[in-house]
Amino acid sequence: MIDIHTHILPGVDDGAANWNDALNMARAAVAEGITTMIATPHHANGRYHNTALEVVEHVRHMNEQFMAMGVPLTIQSGQEIRLHGDLLEAWLRKELLPLAGSSYILIELPSSGIPKEMLELIHELNVMNLKPIIAHPERNAEIVRYPDRLAQLIEIGAFAQVTTHSLLGDFGRRIEKTAWSLCRSGLIHIVSSDAHHVERRGFRLRETYDVIRERMGQPWENYFLNNAQRIMDDLPFESMPEEKPFPEGVVQRLRSYFRI
Secondary structure (H helix, E strand, O other), X not given: OEEEEEOOOOOOOOOOXXXXXXXXXXXXXXXXXXXXXXXXXXXXXXXXXXXXXXXXXHHHHHHHHHHHHOOOOEEEEOOEEEOOOOHHHHHHOOOOOOHHHOOEEEEEOOOOOOOOHXXXXXXXXXXXXXXXXXXXXXXXXXXXXXXXXXXXXXXXXXXXXXXXXXXXXXXXXXXXXXXXXXXHOOOOOEEEOOEOEOOOEOOOHHHHHHHHHHHHOHHHHHHHHHHHHHHHOOOOOOOOOOOOOOOOOHXXXXXXXXXX
């Protein structure tokens, strides 16, 4: 499995605090079956900066250490870039990183809403042949209330990533409900962990894919799995499965019926 949104780099943001934390996260990821992850430390969120050169150097050092220790995990470079007015100029100054050297770029919205400049930013990024992925939209208060706002962003060229912990209910029932609704509405393109710490906020990626398969069907699990690989290969995302997922509870009722 590939995890495209993680905070494994030690001491650079609110993720792994030190090397031991990072190593524990790496070993936990390998135990789940994760072979590759993209390190996406926070950038320009008001507290952390983490420029491109700094992230690349941290990732290089981490891969060297993992190789020396026999940890079968490859780290790729990225950032979780908070939406801010200087974003396009920061890209031109080479302060920003795409995901794993691809044309995909991970954008974080403010938790309270969608700034008006987001529409123009998506257009400008598309002109620059960049594909913006909106991180965890299910945790954005405006999207929770008005899911069609996310649909509008996707219609003009954005993509969206849901977090494992949202789908599993770790952020509360309302966010869980929103996350599944966005998935079933075809507004989510990728699943990742946004892992910060092996105990407080781990990966749970394999568990989430299992639940997706159970609730939405094998084609949707494959869709999300394959899209993670397509980021690594810098390819367009797959077409969504023609098979529509059953609403929550329908599969269970059908199974109960046929057991009678």
